[in-house]
Amino acid sequence: MADYRKTPPMESENLIAGRNAVRELLKSGKPIDKLYILKGTRDGLLSVIFAEATRAGIPVAERDRAALDRMAVANQGVIAQIPERAYASLDDIIALAKERNEAPFVVIADCINDPHNLGAIIRSAECAGCHGVIIPKRHSALLTPAAVKASAGAVEHIPVCKVSNLSMAIEFLKENGLWIYALEADGVPYDGLDYKGGCALVLGSEGEGVSRLVRENSDFVVSIPMRGKVNSLNVSNAAAVVLFEVAKGRR
Secondary structure (H helix, E strand, C coil): CCCCHHCHHHHHHHCEECHHHHHHHHCCCCCEEEEEECCCCCCCCHHHHHHHHHHHHCCCECCCCCHHHHHEEEEEEEEEEEECCCHHHHHHHHHHHHHCCCCEEEEEEEECCCHHHHHHHHHHHHHCCEEEEEEEEECCCCCCHHHHHHCCHHHHHHCCEEEECHHHHHHHHHHHCCCEEEEEEEEEHHCCCCCEEEEEEEECEEECCCCCCHHHHCCEEEEECCCCCCCCCHHHHHHHHHHHHHHHHCC
16 A cells, blocks of 8 residues: 655645745745745744744744644745736746846757756856746756756746747747857857847756757757766756856956
8 A cells, every 4th residue: 555645745836835935935026825824933044034924914824843844845844825927928038138238048948858967057047147048847956946946036027938839939039149059969069159139048958958849940959078987967967067158258
């Protein structure tokens, strides 16, 4: 018989878990339906979060550790319930670049399966000055509490667009002047190219890499030369390396 006590919770996209993630959500001013906080705990950042939520008129409910863990893993004693998440559109991403008077800089996450990797990629994208992250609706991690927590709150500051067809999204980006760079093991060195115009970096799934159609629709294939015995980096680490090289070239 299965031990259901060990079954992980089904994470929902309308929950934000973790102290830093919830604090960034509060700072962003986005709507919060309710805050759940660990019963009897008001230490450090939890105290700050409780005070800010109370000032903002957000309902706060105390729950014991087991109840919080059933809602979201690794919650650090606080979970925010938000309205159904509104993903950005491709037009929103282009509009943000125009608002900043910058050439568009976008990340395309091609079926990243691990929510922690997706969150880390979103964090690096926001820190590198990207205007948006594009993910597919199917066969991909979504903005669950694990992904949001791994982003350290970055999802509250960068548009994330969910599309039904990545190839069509790439065509839209090309029509708006972006060059598409797929990151794979057999490409040209990533640090020898000019990224000053509009550009999108494609990151493939952990096991399969960039999908065939997406790669065929890309303008360039770039890679990170490996100097050690291991032949690749984790996708989120590789993303950070290339994103900051692109950001440096765009300054």
